[in-house]
Amino acid sequence: MRLRRSDKYREPHKLNMPAMIDIVMLLLIFFMCTSNFVQPENRMQAALSRVEQGVGQQEYMDSVEIELISEADQLRIFCDGTLCDGWAGLRENLRIRREISDMDVIVRGGAGVPFENMVKAVDISHLLGFSKVGFSAKGPGE
Template sequence: MPLKTHNEEAPALNLTPMIDILFLLIIFFMVGSKFTEMERSVDLDVPQVSDMGALTAAPEKKVINIFRDGRVMLGTQEVNLEDLKAHLAASQAEYRDLGVLVRGDSDVPFQQVATVLTTVRQAGIAEMAISVRLSNERR
């Protein structure tokens, strides 16, 4: 049986990479704090405002209903195509991202729906949607 005559050395832990990272972090935070000090030293008196939120709330989409007898309603008000275009153009001037939802009766010819969509587009509104109802049938 062989006897050990020398002692094995314990494994050494290399701390060099950890010390390098520590020094890099110290340098990073020192440079970052210098920038904030320079910002504080600028002699500028900024105005104060109260936190009131947005100036105006985003409006909901305008709903246009087209009935089978040819009537067109904007919300609860019956309008013709010229009035519809004028009202939507005025609303779009107040809020640029105004959207419109067009709901046509299922018996209305698609030409009338297309005419209303063209009128909406002429009013300058880009966000348009058509409302449909999903049937229970599956193919």
């Protein structure tokens, strides 16, 4: 004969809340210690390395040079020495050159040019299909 346990003597299941609170606090401390608080890119200062004339430079024969110059709070955009009519003019010049071939694109930023403008020039180049795009920095008075 089998004995049956009576259900009226069973204790209901309970959650151990103090242990759960301890685990949540440990996870919170772990994630706070291991997370990175990164400054957004558009607020970072552009600290690009400079190369002396003739030392370590390559000759870019099949390249497009985009030069950004900031004068009197106005941005001037040059594409291979030709003044562009804003971002739309740059886009048009790059589109014409892209039809010729996939050239290297060099973005040169003068002193005082916000880094976000240099990134915008790189983005336009990538959107038009250029695969090799690079930065170059200029110091004051160059």
